Amino acid sequence: QVQLVESGGGVVQPGRSLRLSCAASGFIFSNYAIHWVRQAPGKGLEWVADMRHDETNKYYADSVKGRFTISRDNSQNTVYLQMNSLTVEDTAVYYCARDASPYMIRGVRWFDPWGQGILVTVSS
Amino acid sequence: QSVLTQPPSVSAAPGQKVTISCSGSSSNIGGNYVSWYQQLPGTAPKPLIYDNDKRPSGIPDRFSGSKSGTSGTLAITGLQTGDEADYYCATWDSSLSGVVFGGGTKLTVL
Numbered sequence: 001q002v003q004l005v006e007s008g009g010g011v012v013q014p015g016r017s018l019r020l021s022c023a024a025s026g027f028i029f030s031n032y033a034i035h036w037v038r039q040a041p042g043k044g045l046e047w048v049a050d051m052r053h054d055e056t057n058k059y060y061a062d063s064v065k066g067r068f069t070i071s072r073d074n075s076q077n078t079v080y081l082q083m084n085s086l087t088v089e090d091t092a093v094y095y096c097a098r099d100a101s102p103y104m105i106r107g108v109r110w111f112d113p114w115g116q117g118i119l120v121t122v123s124s
Numbered sequence: 125q126s127v128l129t130q131p132p133s134v135s136a137a138p139g140q141k142v143t144i145s146c147s148g149s150s151s152n153i154g155g156n157y158v159s160w161y162q163q164l165p166g167t168a169p170k171p172l173i174y175d176n177d178k179r180p181s182g183i184p185d186r187f188s189g190s191k192s193g194t195s196g197t198l199a200i201t202g203l204q205t206g207d208e209a210d211y212y213c214a215t216w217d218s219s220l221s222g223v224v225f226g227g228g229t230k231l232t233v234l
Binding site for chain 1: 175215220
């Protein structure tokens, strides 16, 4: 079945780095954009970044621009989120989600499926 | 402060109908598709509505969506206790070049 699985979360000190992975299965990975969405404890959903199927176009939220880098390896069916200069405000559950519409270079249709989420805790 | 505005909470009795609004602007809802998600406690969001008013396979017709101008609306009829959850709207913002979510609405079925 169509599935996304996140990994790489954990506890990290402020200022340090962490890399999340999102492994996909059950669909033609290279045709779809993959997004990262996070949710701080007790808060709402916040979009973080996305990378398009063409491995070129990528977009970032202002809150992470310059600190986070999204990349993908279509040969490994995996998207990565490299998070640098982490702050306590980055503490959240991070979800990866697929845009259910293929070949989207810009914009978004809808997210399906979502991964189960992975917790990132930034704390000293 | 979210770019899309949703009421923080709504409530209604079992069997009744509730609507949740999502207000935006011409750079987001006014020119792009709206989608809606249900999030039960401790779980990942689940898509309910896409392309403003379409239901994914398996979503009952008790859930419906609409869009008018710069606002979207999610309607839920025949409320059940299992519908208690947080609901989020989302769309693309052409000025921000990114996805924007509403702040979320907590539904209580009394």
